[in-house]
Amino acid sequence: MAPSRTLHVRCTTWEQVETFHTRKLRRGKLLSMKVPFAATLGSSVTLGLELPNEVVIAIDGTVRKSSPIEGDTKTWIEVELHGFTDEVVARIRAMAAGVEPVPAEPDAPPERPSKVALASEQLPVDERQLFHHLTTELRRMRQAAVHEVLGVERDADADQIRLGWMTLVRKLHPDLVARRKAPAITHLAEELTILVNRAYDRLRAALVAEGRANVVGSVVRPPPGWLVGFDDLASGAGSDPARRRAQKAVVTIPPVNEAAPSAVGAQGSGGQGGEAFETRARTMLQEGDPDTAQEVLAAALVVYPRSKPLRSLYYVASAVSALGKGEIMLATSQLEAALAHYEGCSEAARLLEHVRQHGQTDREALRRVFQ
Amino acid sequence: MSDRTPAVGIDLGTSNSVVAVIDKDGSPRILTTSEGSMTLPSLVWYSPDGPVVGEAARDGLDHSPELTIFGAKRLLGRRFDHPEIRRLSRLLPYELTEAPNGDTWIALASGKQVSPEEVCGRVLFELRRMAEAHFGGPVTRAVITIPAWYDAAQRQATKDAAQIAGISVMRLLSEPTAAALGHGAHRGVDRNYLVCDLGGGTFDVAAVDVEGGTFEVLATTGDQFLGGDDVDRLVVEHLLRDVKNTIGFDITSDTLAIERLRLAAQKAKHELSTDASTTLVVSDLLQLPSGKSVGYSKPIQRSELEQWAARFIQRIEAPINEALARAGRRKEAIQDTLLVGGMTRMPAVVREIQRVLGKEPKMVDNPEEVVAVGAALEVARLEGRIEGILLIDVAARGLLVSTGQSDCELVIAQSAVVPTREHRVFATRQEDQPRVEFDVWEGESPESEKNRHLGRFAVVDLPPAPAGDVLVLVELTLDTDGTVRLSASELVSGERMQLEQVFHSGLARADVARLARQLAEAT
Ligand SMILES: Nc1ncnc2c1ncn2[C@@H]1O[C@H](COP(=O)(O)OP(=O)(O)OP(=O)(O)O)[C@@H](O)[C@H]1O
Ligand SMILES: [Mg+2]
Numbered sequence: 001m002a003p004s005r006t007l008h009v010r011c012t013t014w015e016q017v018e019t020f021h022t023r024k025l026r027r028g029k030l031l032s033m034k035v036p037f038a039a040t041l042g043s044s045v046t047l048g049l050e051l052p053n054e055v056v057i058a059i060d061g062t063v064r065k066s067s068p069i070e071g072d073t074k075t076w077i078e079v080e081l082h083g084f085t086d087e088v089v090a091r092i093r094a095m096a097a098g099v100e101p102v103p104a105e106p107d108a109p110p111e112r113p114s115k116v117a118l119a120s121e122q123l124p125v126d127e128r129q130l131f132h133h134l135t136t137e138l139r140r141m142r143q144a145a146v147h148e149v150l151g152v153e154r155d156a157d158a159d160q161i162r163l164g165w166m167t168l169v170r171k172l173h174p175d176l177v178a179r180r181k182a183p184a185i186t187h188l189a190e191e192l193t194i195l196v197n198r199a200y201d202r203l204r205a206a207l208v209a210e211g212r213a214n215v216v217g218s219v220v221r222p223p224p225g226w227l228v229g230f231d232d233l234a235s236g237a238g239s240d241p242a243r244r245r246a247q248k249a250v251v252t253i254p255p256v257n258e259a260a261p262s263a264v265g266a267q268g269s270g271g272q273g274g275e276a277f278e279t280r281a282r283t284m285l286q287e288g289d290p291d292t293a294q295e296v297l298a299a300a301l302v303v304y305p306r307s308k309p310l311r312s313l314y315y316v317a318s319a320v321s322a323l324g325k326g327e328i329m330l331a332t333s334q335l336e337a338a339l340a341h342y343e344g345c346s347e348a349a350r351l352l353e354h355v356r357q358h359g360q361t362d363r364e365a366l367r368r369v370f371q
Numbered sequence: 372m373s374d375r376t377p378a379v380g381i382d383l384g385t386s387n388s389v390v391a392v393i394d395k396d397g398s399p400r401i402l403t404t405s406e407g408s409m410t411l412p413s414l415v416w417y418s419p420d421g422p423v424v425g426e427a428a429r430d431g432l433d434h435s436p437e438l439t440i441f442g443a444k445r446l447l448g449r450r451f452d453h454p455e456i457r458r459l460s461r462l463l464p465y466e467l468t469e470a471p472n473g474d475t476w477i478a479l480a481s482g483k484q485v486s487p488e489e490v491c492g493r494v495l496f497e498l499r500r501m502a503e504a505h506f507g508g509p510v511t512r513a514v515i516t517i518p519a520w521y522d523a524a525q526r527q528a529t530k531d532a533a534q535i536a537g538i539s540v541m542r543l544l545s546e547p548t549a550a551a552l553g554h555g556a557h558r559g560v561d562r563n564y565l566v567c568d569l570g571g572g573t574f575d576v577a578a579v580d581v582e583g584g585t586f587e588v589l590a591t592t593g594d595q596f597l598g599g600d601d602v603d604r605l606v607v608e609h610l611l612r613d614v615k616n617t618i619g620f621d622i623t624s625d626t627l628a629i630e631r632l633r634l635a636a637q638k639a640k641h642e643l644s645t646d647a648s649t650t651l652v653v654s655d656l657l658q659l660p661s662g663k664s665v666g667y668s669k670p671i672q673r674s675e676l677e678q679w680a681a682r683f684i685q686r687i688e689a690p691i692n693e694a695l696a697r698a699g700r701r702k703e704a705i706q707d708t709l710l711v712g713g714m715t716r717m718p719a720v721v722r723e724i725q726r727v728l729g730k731e732p733k734m735v736d737n738p739e740e741v742v743a744v745g746a747a748l749e750v751a752r753l754e755g756r757i758e759g760i761l762l763i764d765v766a767a768r769g770l771l772v773s774t775g776q777s778d779c780e781l782v783i784a785q786s787a788v789v790p791t792r793e794h795r796v797f798a799t800r801q802e803d804q805p806r807v808e809f810d811v812w813e814g815e816s817p818e819s820e821k822n823r824h825l826g827r828f829a830v831v832d833l834p835p836a837p838a839g840d841v842l843v844l845v846e847l848t849l850d851t852d853g854t855v856r857l858s859a860s861e862l863v864s865g866e867r868m869q870l871e872q873v874f875h876s877g878l879a880r881a882d883v884a885r886l887a888r889q890l891a892e893a894t
Contacts, residue, residue, distance in 0.1 A: 166585070169761070169763060170585065170761060173761055173763075174790075174851065175752070175753060175761065175762070175851070176761065178753060178755070179753075179754065179755025190790055190850075190851075193790055194790050194791055194792045194848070197787070197788040197789070197790065197791045198791055198792070198793075200788060201784065201787050201788060201791070205784075214699065215699025216699075217587070217589060217699075217786075217788070218578075218589040218590050218697055218698050218699060218765055218786040219590075219696065219697050219698070219699045219786060220784050220785070220786040220787060221769075221784055221785065221786075221815075325798070326798055326839055326840075326842060327796050327798070327842070328796075328842070329794065329796050329842075329844060330796060
């Protein structure tokens, strides 16, 4: 059986979404487009519709017509998107309504997190005490998950993240301790500030990617490997660059036997759905095929964007793949990310422990981890 | 102790430079040139008697424009093959040339070539002398302002120019942030600012939030080749045609005449900011073979100037919109727009900014000096003489790396808060591979042609081992100045590794040191 394909359509404005729905689709369900692969009639296709809030909705479809284009590797296909149910349309509408700009009073100050004064005075005055304090902080933060660095809850919202970051920067910024004219202390302050800024950038990018905020601070486009959101999924992070470029428009997803439910992502943290994907990915990981597992999980995340187990497993898969290439640092950070997304990810915890003890892994070790 | 010597704030401008200090009582003071002027024209005339800087170099513009370098700041840290440099090189009265490493240099008629760093170094040296005259003692440290969109090569070039002038840079501060600081934004109520700085050569836009003494720069954009000089050139283009029609001379290849026309056009432009009409006069535009000189005069309406400058005005909107987009801001959320830079005195510029933002912008009291005042405040802040202010900036561009022919891979994102650090791990591909080379780029694109090449680096002296066994961890740090630092270590052992620069843009360290020595000895 030919593998099922995913088409990626990106809409950067809600108008584009509207246009896509009303103009591009015939009878609300038929989509014709040129694709860079030969599509067999009746094969299934998933449309990954990326919305302006960076949420990707997966819509199932079946190829109804397919005609190769003369002298081109491309094919014209017509897909019936049976997954584009009224429910899905309603969900998109709701999201669009949610971000409609609320006209603010022209001169009203925007909402801000409650005030934090410059707090560098709170640091110990005595230089040796300060040095000790900063060193301890640095040691702690180096091991902490990003939200712990900022001292916020795992599911903190935009305001809490900003406040956490601001509070720390106003205390630790190297400029504020520079006047003490002790290079060692300025250096420590810079190291701490780097950790704090990195944590902030990751958390705010994650919030935006998960569709929980429009923008936090400024708009930041995270590089691949930043372990957040869909950007890295859609661009196939971890795959080699040449392949990534070739795939820009189309991500191939191997067949998933379990019937994917309609594209409404489950909310909440309890039964988040997608267990079938999880099981499948685990098997692949156990069999030493992290790359396929990653693709399966990426596909699953399109359907269940809020599933923490799936997301964390995605990072585990990318860690396993990194381990295969000997990139231990990368693997470690991916595993940390897995745990940051979902503490209950026992594979991540076990693998991390293993990596920390032995550095390398082998097939046998992996099999034990995913048992 | 060098730490005890006073430090100054410097606005190194495309057309004018300013140096300021904060007095003991906390009030800002603009230092003056020996002629008593608060601004020093950023001009260097390589006269037969040696280089002349500032006001005195204006004579050079009149007599030997091919030896009189204005606007060198536009050339700092720029590759010669940059399309805007190509365009400029056709328009400038002096000649541009390509340095062996691809940088833009200036070819003087004497056959000598000078780097823009050296030219700017001379301007900075003059500013340093003004400061030393004020303090009556050596001045060796400064905060220097730069356009917000400067890339790492331009930042490094600025630092090199300073070093040539014997100045160590305490901090490079972005001009719009300096303007917000100089405007005293920290003293007022908390606000969301948009700073628009339109000067002689560059347009800078920054979205800055001020809250409880903290300046948070959300986004900085700009047009690197948009400034008053462009208006002057547009006017000159029209005048050339007019000269031909009215007095019958084609002076398109007469650099001296064009330069005189440009100066007159600039003067007329200034007058038309306050008056509705003026008359442009060039008493001796050119000399006939008989020795008789031909003059030219033309009445100009403000509306005419605005028509000629339309192409210039049109380019104001895009950087503003981009700054808003990057800051994730709607224009309604901007509470104050600060206008900075000499060109914002032109009414059409103010109108355009008002049109784009739908709100009346605020002209700061001293648009030409406010940036230097900000720089001086930054000095005082870094020295701990004023408290309660913190500046937080973001990366103006992304930082990428690539190896061999591979795509560029984004390592540090645009708008990441600085200082920040990210790493990449490189593995050896062959047995006993002695070194790993990689390139560092600035930009956003996976395609290297679209990015700015910062340099090629090599981690050398790798221990002999089978392929893939040596893992090199390269860390890229973007510091508070926006300058890039690199370090390399062996991943498993954590041991530091030797990092070599194979290729780099800008001057070599040894050349900078040599030029600094030469300048110090010559005076
Ligand atoms: N009254 C005026 N009306 C119009 N333009 C003016 C006026 N005064 C100065 N300018 C123009 O402003 C420009 C110089 O501004 P400014 O001194 O702020 O620039 P700069 O700081 O040297 O340049 P940059 O900031 O781009 O490096 C010149 O193009 C000058 O012609
Ligand atoms: Mg300026």
